[in-house]
Amino acid sequence: MAELARTGANVLATRVADASVEAVLKMVPGARHEKVARAVVVEQQPIADIGRGTVLIVSAGTSDLPVAEEAALTARLAGNRVERLVDVGVAGIHRLLGSRAALEASSVIVVVAGMEGALPSVVAGLTSRPVVAVPTSIGYGASFGGIAALLGMLNSCAAGVTVVNIDNGFGAGYAASLINRKVDAK
Amino acid sequence: MAELARTGANVLATRVADASVEAVLKMVPGARHEKVARAVVVEQQPIADIGRGTVLIVSAGTSDLPVAEEAALTARLAGNRVERLVDVGVAGIHRLLGSRAALEASSVIVVVAGMEGALPSVVAGLTSRPVVAVPTSIGYGASFGGIAALLGMLNSCAAGVTVVNIDNGFGAGYAASLINRKVDAK
Amino acid sequence: MAELARTGANVLATRVADASVEAVLKMVPGARHEKVARAVVVEQQPIADIGRGTVLIVSAGTSDLPVAEEAALTARLAGNRVERLVDVGVAGIHRLLGSRAALEASSVIVVVAGMEGALPSVVAGLTSRPVVAVPTSIGYGASFGGIAALLGMLNSCAAGVTVVNIDNGFGAGYAASLINRKVDAK
Amino acid sequence: MAELARTGANVLATRVADASVEAVLKMVPGARHEKVARAVVVEQQPIADIGRGTVLIVSAGTSDLPVAEEAALTARLAGNRVERLVDVGVAGIHRLLGSRAALEASSVIVVVAGMEGALPSVVAGLTSRPVVAVPTSIGYGASFGGIAALLGMLNSCAAGVTVVNIDNGFGAGYAASLINRKVDAK
Amino acid sequence: MAELARTGANVLATRVADASVEAVLKMVPGARHEKVARAVVVEQQPIADIGRGTVLIVSAGTSDLPVAEEAALTARLAGNRVERLVDVGVAGIHRLLGSRAALEASSVIVVVAGMEGALPSVVAGLTSRPVVAVPTSIGYGASFGGIAALLGMLNSCAAGVTVVNIDNGFGAGYAASLINRKVDAK
Amino acid sequence: MAELARTGANVLATRVADASVEAVLKMVPGARHEKVARAVVVEQQPIADIGRGTVLIVSAGTSDLPVAEEAALTARLAGNRVERLVDVGVAGIHRLLGSRAALEASSVIVVVAGMEGALPSVVAGLTSRPVVAVPTSIGYGASFGGIAALLGMLNSCAAGVTVVNIDNGFGAGYAASLINRKVDAK
Amino acid sequence: MAELARTGANVLATRVADASVEAVLKMVPGARHEKVARAVVVEQQPIADIGRGTVLIVSAGTSDLPVAEEAALTARLAGNRVERLVDVGVAGIHRLLGSRAALEASSVIVVVAGMEGALPSVVAGLTSRPVVAVPTSIGYGASFGGIAALLGMLNSCAAGVTVVNIDNGFGAGYAASLINRKVDAK
Amino acid sequence: MAELARTGANVLATRVADASVEAVLKMVPGARHEKVARAVVVEQQPIADIGRGTVLIVSAGTSDLPVAEEAALTARLAGNRVERLVDVGVAGIHRLLGSRAALEASSVIVVVAGMEGALPSVVAGLTSRPVVAVPTSIGYGASFGGIAALLGMLNSCAAGVTVVNIDNGFGAGYAASLINRKVDAK
Helix, strand or coil: CCCHHCCCCEECCCCCCCCHHHHHHHHHCCEEECCCEEEEEEECCCCCCCCCEEEEEEEHHHHHHHHHHHHHHHHCCCCEEEEECCCCHHHHHHHHCCHHHHHHHHHHEEEEEEECCHHHHHHHHCCCCCCEECCCCCCHHHHHHHHHHHHHHHHHHHHHHECCCCCCHHHHHHHHHHHHCCCCCC | CCCHHHHCCEEEECCCCHHHHHHHHCCCCCCECCCCCCCEEECCCCCCEEECCCCEEEEHHHHHHHHHHHHHHHHHHHHEEEEEEEECCCCHHHHHCCCCHHHHCCCCCEEEECCCCCHHHHHHHHHHCCCCECCCCCCCHHHHHHHHHHHHHCCCCCEEEEEECCHHHHHHHHHHHHHCCCCCCC | HHHHCCCCCCCEECCCCCCHHHHHHHHHHEEEEECCCCCEEECCCCCCEEEEEEEEEEECHHHHHHHHHHHHHHHHCCCCEEEECCCCCHHHHHHHHHHHHHHHHHHHEEEEEEEEHHHHHHHHCCCCCEEEECCCCCCCCHHHHHHHHHHHHHHHCCCCECCCCCCCHHHHEEEHHHEEEECCCC | CHHHHHCCEEEECCCCCCHHHHHHHHHHHCCEEEECCEEECCCCCCCCCCCCCEEEEEEEEEEHHHHHHHHHHHHCCCCCCEEEECCCHHHHHHHHHCCCCHHHHEEEEEEECCCCCCCHHHHHHCCCCCEEECCCCCHHHHHHHHHHHHHHHHCCCCCEEECCCCCCCCHCCCCCCHHCCCCCCC | CCCHCCCCCCCCCCCCHHEEEEEEHHCCEEEEEEECCCEEECCCCCCCCECCCCCEEECCCCCHHHHHHHHHHHHHHHHCEEEECCCCCCHHHHHHHHHCCCCCCCCEEEEEEECCHHHHHHHHHCCCCCCCCCCCCCCCCCHHHHHHHHHHHHHCCCCCCCCCCEEEEEHHHHHHHHECCCCCCC | HHHHHHHCCCECCCCCCHHHHHHHHHCCCCEEEEEECCCCEECCCCCCCEEECEEEEEEEHHHHHHHHHHHHHHHHHHEEEEEECCCCCHHHHHHHHHHHHHHCCCCEEEEEEECCCCCHHHHHCCCCCCEEEEECCCCCCCHHHHHHHHHHCCCCCCCCEEEECCCCHHHHHHHHHHHHHHCCCC | HHHHHHHHCCEEECCCCHHHHHHHHHHHHCEEEEECCEEEECCCCCCCCCCEEEEEEEEHHHHHHHHHHHHHHHHHHCCCCCEECCCCHHHHHHHHCCCCCCCCCCCCEEEEEECCCCCHHHHHHHCCCCCEEECCEEEEEEHHHHHHHHHHHHHCCCCCEEEEECCHHHHHHHHHHHHEEECCCC | CHHHHHHHCCEEEEECCHHHHHHHHHCCCEEEECCCEEEEECCCCCCCEEEECCEEEEECCCHHHHHHHHHHHHHHCCCCCCEEECCHHHHHHHHHHCHHHHHHCCCCEEECCCCCCCHHHHHHHHHCCCEEEEECCCCCCCCCCHHHHHHHHHHHCCCCCEEEECCCHHHHHHHHHHEEECCCCC
């Protein structure tokens, strides 16, 4: 990471174990810890705004926040405006319904959820924006480390949902960034 | 079945293959075919109303109707008033939201859904009635014959949901009937 | 939790790791540790009896007790009279048979079992009360962390059994409470 | 089969499809069809009694009979006295309890069951005879073609249970015969 | 379908079994059969071009063509220019490499592959366009009806890949269309 | 355990973690540690010989020894003469072939193997004694904690093999003891 | 196929359904049906012998023959001398042991087996030749269409075994041919 | 290991935990630690060159190196010349394409990859050498500890690929050595 940072570029390291954060911060000058996202960032270049619109990150529960923040951080560093909508799980559907304007105001939506993974279906039913769904490993027993949420998202009854690997906030943020790009951007 | 019917009792046969319906109807006097529920019924006794309230059967899509009707038929023959709420899948959440009064007016709710099986979570979040969830085998690919819906329901983020086997409309209707019984009923 | 307790309500925290109990008890005035149930409770309001009858908690083996107690505690705090029947696994069927009166005296039964998960089938065969089955992760090898028990319960040959997630004592106690409610209770 | 029969020995063919029975009976002189067991037998030698005691075949439901009869036929042709106890599923536990004498009077017990596969646990808890458990593919949905019953039997909470493959009546009958043999038999 | 067509809108029916095509064509005036895509289309309105650029459909083998054509048809009817790149499986990597210009000339790429499902990873490594991956059920044995390809795509070592359900050409075409839309399109 | 030992009976505790052995030995007078079998035994009654013959314990590799010894110890304490045949895995088939006399000299054989679990098939092909197969969790990767061995044993091409749960040395030793009993033993 | 044959090359079509054989033979002049291998071959060029030695095809049971013959045919058409060793399953280990000379006389061995898939382990233990293992879908119940055999082979306790997909006789024959090639062959 | 080393032979111990390396080095004179390969080697005999050509070890990512080095070390100690090609994952396909000469210059290729496991398919498509594929457990979520890579390799669309167990570098190196042997080598 220190090596990459020396090139002067912005650098993002995800899934940094708590135990190694301090060592990383010492070795990489200018690095900062994004605690919730479990990431370390070196931001030494201004971030251009390359997107057509806003990347909206929607998450179901408090435990899904680290994955959601990893997606948000990835999208922002890749040059996108990022908005967030948190704690809108399907068991309390009215919180989500009160935010429909935010859904339509975005150009792509990342939806992060564990347990039964139902949130992307509901979101996709409410909007015409592309939805990138991220299953999380939140749950126990028959959640099988995120398989239940993954299968739920792959079988969404709402069209327009695509899915990434369990807990893959980086992949979702990166894909959302590609989707949000102006076509003539390199 | 003919033997049971001769005792004078009401008889319910579920999962009757289309090919054998005609033969069954011929051999069992007074039998009638419940086409959607794929069942054959002999109703020769008046059905007592043993329940405290209404059993509400909620289903997500058109393909889930046979399982929903099997549950409805089972509950009614066991002595319950039965109401239905159909085609309220989570991709079009407003149809369900317009029916909240019906949810609270029931004493137990059976929710039937395939694909990602998200409907019971949303229903349980909207009401304080016990929810019996029935995953159906509707779907393809990674729905794995109903496993995706089954796992979704077992991992519901809303409390108050219990689950029966895939396509087990009979079991859900029977359990709902036990739940709806007056305690001093035998 | 401290925040919730400050509202004056009763509060229940389940799955509290042994390591954090002491810290929780210090931070939350009036909290007490329910050791077997692995829960911490703040009970500062009298518990109303909102139920039609008794919630009976049946468990198979000693290792199933924590999940059974989580269900019992949840049901009691939600306003139900709770009875227990412990150590009645199917390998010693006569202990269960000697308690048939207790089964019929309840209005809803929660059955907790690991390994092959056969107990709910036998209980449901002995009574006409609704049975909420809880598979536990007790077992090894081909128990697959509770999958064997979960599948056993979903495939019960006795009607009237519904199932919750593996080790989900809270969910079973909560569902039993909804089932036991008087219909006109809010 | 005709070839084997020409040697003068007794011959057993299991899993004979209904469609080919007639052809087999025509080609093999002296063959008879065991309809329930789905087998064809040529019995041209007296069957010696090589066993120490009786092989008892216990089955749970009507649909389990073909597998149970395959086990019974195999054990009898291998030189054992065979008894049967049918339709004693765990949802109606009293039928089984009324037959405890038969259990103890045998020297080895084959237990055949589908769905949740709980019967071998209960039988093994009632007797000190070795129990050979046969899961059947009877069930639907989360029975997964007999996996639920297989896992249930492998995780039996009662000691003394060993298991064969799904629907393997022949294997169970053969193993029971080896168990029932006098040690000095070849 | 006839009902929908009577509204004057364009209609797309996917997964039409060969056996029912003729009946459908008779009942729905103006309908035409898209044989490879296994679809029936009623095209009675001019198709507006709502997209920012081209949707490129890439497929690995001949057996993947029906799913690829379902995606292409869906995207075109939703108002997109569609290009195709067929028979560029990874075992003959040079065919794909010769088409890099086509990859960059698109604004979103749908990649359809069965067996090991490796094609999306290679495509995403060659371009900066978003890739929607569709696993197909092509394969046998340990392909498990498309699970091998699905897992391969979810675990892609190249960022920017999102995935839909097995054989879900419609879902991929629909998601690609949402991605290709101008942001201010409704 | 101390409580059981106070009754004067012989007591066997299996799967005793290394960390708790010392504590157990201190609390239970007369207890001894069987290190390889990972068991603690209190042997205060003479062990009667209740068997018809010898229980032979066959194991494939060095890593399978703890499970094999658990089976051996269980069978001996239950009143059987026990013999052992170790390190006769199928990759070195001649070691096993040199021991055929020992196989026939037993009255029941317990075969313990991990990895591909092929040993019981070979043993059952060499002898007419009943074979109780124990899959172990020895292996890595696609052994899936013993599932590969378990499936191998359930699908044995040799008749006469029955199977217990993964690593269940106790269950195998107990079943072997029941099989080895004289019929008139209680 | 006709097209390929017109180039004058030798052509091999595997997995030809019985129903389409006649049509294929009519359309492709010079084609012949290899019935056991379920293949159609056009052999119009002399087959060069490109190998260093012999490819030996070993199979366990009669039902494994079609896959074994597919491997044999593939290897021969690719320019190898092919020998066969059939019906040497591990339940009758002496038949295999009598053929050790044939094993060492080959330069590569393809081993085809279903059920528990134990044969490759035993073969690899007897020889120093590379072993290509082919699991077949022969079996029922917990063989899961060849998964049991596949896992058995992947977990072989004998080094030198590599594995191909279930029923993939073609892949095994092709790999064996590459292994048997002289290094300077193109 | 010390015992084996005393015989004067070369000895290889794989999968040596970091914690026990120091102890092993102390107890076995002449032993050296191969850190990346996680192995300990005693090399006290000159290594003969028994091979026909070179064993080439190809690996996809940095995390795959330990398994690749285990394969390389195994092949070299068994008497083969070994070459390496590292960091040629399919997301950057041009690195691999620049090394085609190295592929053809070898006599057998071991390909090590995690995640989607696509590399062996691409390699086998570029060369006519036999490919031994090793899936690694590198990945997370739906990689399921290497299952995704394993399935990808078993379903390779390129002929000539055979597969070993997850992380089994030793098995791949050993098989490659057998393949590379001169036929008349013992």
